[in-house]
Amino acid sequence: MGILVVGSVAFDSVETPFGVVxxxxxxxxxxxxxxxxxxxxxxxxxxxxxxxxxxxxxxLESRNIDxxxxxxxxxxxFSWKGKYGYDLNEAQTLETKLNVFETFKPTIPAEYxxxxxxxxxxxxxxxxxxxxxxxxxxxxxxxxxMNYWISSKAESLKNVIGKVDILIINDAxxxxxxxxxxxxxxxxxxxxxxVKTLIVKRGEYGVLMFTGSNIFAAPAYPLEKVFxxxxxxxxxxxxxxxxxxxxxxLSDAGIRQAIIFGSVMASYNVEDFSLDRMxxxxxxxxxxxxxxxxxxxxxxxxPESA
Amino acid sequence: MGILVVGSVAFDSVETPFGVVxxxxxxxxxxxxxxxxxxxxxxxxxxxxxxxxxxxxxxLESRNIDxxxxxxxxxxxFSWKGKYGYDLNEAQTLETKLNVFETFKPTIPAEYxxxxxxxxxxxxxxxxxxxxxxxxxxxxxxxxxMNYWISSKAESLKNVIGKVDILIINDAxxxxxxxxxxxxxxxxxxxxxxVKTLIVKRGEYGVLMFTGSNIFAAPAYPLEKVFxxxxxxxxxxxxxxxxxxxxxxLSDAGIRQAIIFGSVMASYNVEDFSLDRMxxxxxxxxxxxxxxxxxxxxxxxxPESA
Numbered sequence: 001m002g003i004l005v006v007g008s009v010a011f012d013s014v015e016t017p018f019g020v021v022x023x024x025x026x027x028x029x030x031x032x033x034x035x036x037x038x039x040x041x042x043x044x045x046x047x048x049x050x051x052x053x054x055x056x057x058x059x060l061e062s063r064n065i066d067x068x069x070x071x072x073x074x075x076x077x078f079s080w081k082g083k084y085g086y087d088l089n090e091a092q093t094l095e096t097k098l099n100v101f102e103t104f105k106p107t108i109p110a111e112y113x114x115x116x117x118x119x120x121x122x123x124x125x126x127x128x129x130x131x132x133x134x135x136x137x138x139x140x141x142x143x144x145x146m147n148y149w150i151s152s153k154a155e156s157l158k159n160v161i162g163k164v165d166i167l168i169i170n171d172a173x174x175x176x177x178x179x180x181x182x183x184x185x186x187x188x189x190x191x192x193x194x195v196k197t198l199i200v201k202r203g204e205y206g207v208l209m210f211t212g213s214n215i216f217a218a219p220a221y222p223l224e225k226v227f228x229x230x231x232x233x234x235x236x237x238x239x240x241x242x243x244x245x246x247x248x249x250l251s252d253a254g255i256r257q258a259i260i261f262g263s264v265m266a267s268y269n270v271e272d273f274s275l276d277r278m279x280x281x282x283x284x285x286x287x288x289x290x291x292x293x294x295x296x297x298x299x300x301x302x303p304e305s306a
Numbered sequence: 307m308g309i310l311v312v313g314s315v316a317f318d319s320v321e322t323p324f325g326v327v328x329x330x331x332x333x334x335x336x337x338x339x340x341x342x343x344x345x346x347x348x349x350x351x352x353x354x355x356x357x358x359x360x361x362x363x364x365x366l367e368s369r370n371i372d373x374x375x376x377x378x379x380x381x382x383x384f385s386w387k388g389k390y391g392y393d394l395n396e397a398q399t400l401e402t403k404l405n406v407f408e409t410f411k412p413t414i415p416a417e418y419x420x421x422x423x424x425x426x427x428x429x430x431x432x433x434x435x436x437x438x439x440x441x442x443x444x445x446x447x448x449x450x451x452m453n454y455w456i457s458s459k460a461e462s463l464k465n466v467i468g469k470v471d472i473l474i475i476n477d478a479x480x481x482x483x484x485x486x487x488x489x490x491x492x493x494x495x496x497x498x499x500x501v502k503t504l505i506v507k508r509g510e511y512g513v514l515m516f517t518g519s520n521i522f523a524a525p526a527y528p529l530e531k532v533f534x535x536x537x538x539x540x541x542x543x544x545x546x547x548x549x550x551x552x553x554x555x556l557s558d559a560g561i562r563q564a565i566i567f568g569s570v571m572a573s574y575n576v577e578d579f580s581l582d583r584m585x586x587x588x589x590x591x592x593x594x595x596x597x598x599x600x601x602x603x604x605x606x607x608x609p610e611s612a
Contacts, residue, residue, distance in 0.1 A: 086487045181392040182529075182530060182532070183528060184528050184529065184530040185530055202511070205508070205511040205512075206511075206523075206525070208525075208528060215528055215602050216602060216603075216605070217512075217525035217528070217602050217603055218603075218605070219512070219514075219523035219525065222489060222490050222514060222521055222523070223488075223490065224488060224490040224491055226488070253605070253606055256604070256605040256606070257605055257606055259605070260605055287608055290608055291607070291608060294605070294607045294608075296521050296522060296523050297522075297523055297524075297603055297605075298562070299522070299524070299559070299562040299563055299565070299566055299600070299603075300559055300562070300563055301597070301600045302593055302596055302597060302600075
């Protein structure tokens with residue numbers, strides 16, 4: 001089953017304690033689509049400027065990503081510049097140039113309107129709602145957001161969340177959105193907005209999933225080499241939605257497996273700058289690390305009580 | 307099999323966003339012994355002052371803790387005063403009065419010298435080493451420490467760690483001890499000191515276990531109600547060692563189960579101030595929460611590869 005993602009394609013300049021890169025391929029839709037492409041067919045809706053090079057198009061095409069929804073506008077591509085210290089959980093944004101992204105109004109091509117899996121990456125919640133209106137009858141809508149929209153467009157955001165099946169945000173965002181420091185209470189409040197499943201990303205501490213009746217806790221993979229956490233959240237979401245779309249299994253068990261596949265993809269992506277690790281990553285490696293997650297979290301249960 | 311713990315018995319005054327308590331029962335050996343007492347026979351070596359009330363003795367006796375090693379000295383009992391903000395992971399120490407603990411020289415009663423499981427709670431590493439010399443031939447020695455000893459007595463501490471089977475410290479201590487921000491590298495370095503198993507406590511993010519060949523990741527139980535995290539680490543260690551001593555199973559599988567039992571005990575203890583939750587906790591509740599941990603972390607593996 002096919003996935004449609006709407007978000008950003010960007011140039012990133014990133015500094016971490018392990019190196020510096022300038023104007024490399026980035027953007028939420030880029031990370032999501034590349035990661036999801038290991039599992040399912042992906043179509044991408046985004047905008048780039050005249051400066052977007054053919055090599056990046058070729059890379060996305062090499063992942064079989066359908067780019068008919070990628071518009072090229074006059075002007076420059078969205079660019080972001082950020083820095084991480086040894087605490088790789090939080091980026092310090094040094095510069096954001098929206099450029100062509102400033103006037104981005106996502107138009108969903110007619111041939112994508114039947115997409116069964118829709119991911120709304122972190123864009124203006126009013127635009128997210130526009131996209132929801134354009135996609136006819138998706139089986140699953142998942143979305144992300146950020147602190148900026150939570151503080152500036154809370155009402156619009158809550159309306160979108162009411163239309164979404166799965167919300168994928170980080171712990172700081174969950175606390176900000178609910179105004180509640182305790183994560184379990186925060187989750188209950190967010191679920192009351194109408195979303196069925198809440199996935200809370202906690203960086204190096206892994207992921208918590210909350211539904212009305214259920215909590216699932218997945219660790220992050222303990223890595224020796226974390227070069228660049230940029231895009232980890234979207235890479236997680238891509239692996240997660242990709243696996244769901246691949247199997248069509250939306251049961252609790254299916255969603256848990258999808259969370260582990262998402263975690264696997266994120267764990268690989270942070271091993272190198274930009275999407276560079278994705279250029280060589282094989283499906284065999286993905287399965288290997290899934291098995292490592294299983295081995296790393298397994299413990300024996302207790303015998304059934306009498 | 308019996309457990310011997312050497313550490314502190316104290317009065318705690320604690321302020322959290324949820325309340326204030328003054329001069330309540332606390333101390334590393336108290337938390338450890340009470341938690342371990344649900345699983346195995348525990349003997350305690352510590353010192354209190356003349357002001358230590360009979361009711362606390364009665365409570366410890368009600369848990370069948372052997373108090374023949376609890377010395378009463380002239381002077382006052384060790385007292386600690388601390389405060390937590392909404393980030394319950396880190397205490398701010400407001401006051402420490404060592405009192406009778408200042409001259410504490412643990413003497414292991416002859417009848418304890420055969421203890422099979424020994425826990426060295428967070429005390430001066432020179433005293434920890436004294437204890438190791440006094441206990442004849444323990445099957446398992448585990449120990450804790452703190453930032454103060456890492457910076458002031460690094461050499462003594464490393465000597466103790468070389469004698470210990472299982473080191474149980476938090477993530478900040480692991481980083482400080484190894485001078486290495488990456489936890490996987492930090493773990494490898496600490497294991498090279500001669501300890502077989504390193505358990506890194508990460509507060510609300512759970513626990514990572516490292517051995518030479520293996521990593522195990524356990525989440526913390528997501529709680530709605532965390533009143534007072536004081537003693538969580540020692541309560542974890544108590545449940546952990548208690549279960550190991552109960553089963554005598556020191557295999558990787560046994561240690562993993564023990565980590566979950568330790569996590570269960572810590573998750574209950576933080577639900578109330580001091581050791582108050584332990585006053586009503588039943589073994590049935592412990593098993594229930596163990597099952598919740600299992601349900602919360604379970605996901606399906608992949609089929610064996612061809």
